[in-house]
Amino acid sequence: MSTPPGLTAKWLAPRLYRFANAHPEIDTRISSSLNNANFTTDGVHVAIRHMAEHPAPDPALDMEKLVTLSLVPVCSRSFLKRHGPLNTAEHLARVPLIHDETFLPRARTDLERLVPCCRGRLC
Numbered sequence: 001m002s003t004p005p006g007l008t009a010k011w012l013a014p015r016l017y018r019f020a021n022a023h024p025e026i027d028t029r030i031s032s033s034l035n036n037a038n039f040t041t042d043g044v045h046v047a048i049r050h051m052a053e054h055p056a057p058d059p060a061l062d063m064e065k066l067v068t069l070s071l072v073p074v075c076s077r078s079f080l081k082r083h084g085p086l087n088t089a090e091h092l093a094r095v096p097l098i099h100d101e102t103f104l105p106r107a108r109t110d111l112e113r114l115v116p117c118c119r120g121r122l123c
Contacts, residue, residue, distance in 0.1 A: 001030055002042065003047070004034055029043075036049060
């Protein structure tokens with residue numbers, strides 16, 4: 001199975017032992033990578049990836065949507081007191097942002113497209 005590093009570390013790895021105990025006959029191996037899996041050369045049979053809402057069909061793959069994600073700004077009360085509310089894209093653009101490339105590699109591009117005032121401000 002191929003999964004992104006964030007999903008592997010934060011969700012899959014802590015649960016993998018239960019699957020292995022329940023199914024000892026299955027040889028389970030995890031390949032953690034940001035790159036899309038190549039089912040011909042990578043030796044994997046299953047991959048979990050973050051995709052566009054409606055990805056282009058690929059006749060070589062069977063794809064099933066697992067979940068819809070919603071991303072929201074989150075901050076501490078002290079940050080909110082210092083910078084004010086984050087109610088609009090303009091408010092979000094004026095504060096320091098933390099970006100986790102391991103979770104959603106395309107999120108940077110998507111946010112910059114959706115919130116033009118954030119261009120060049122994401123780390």
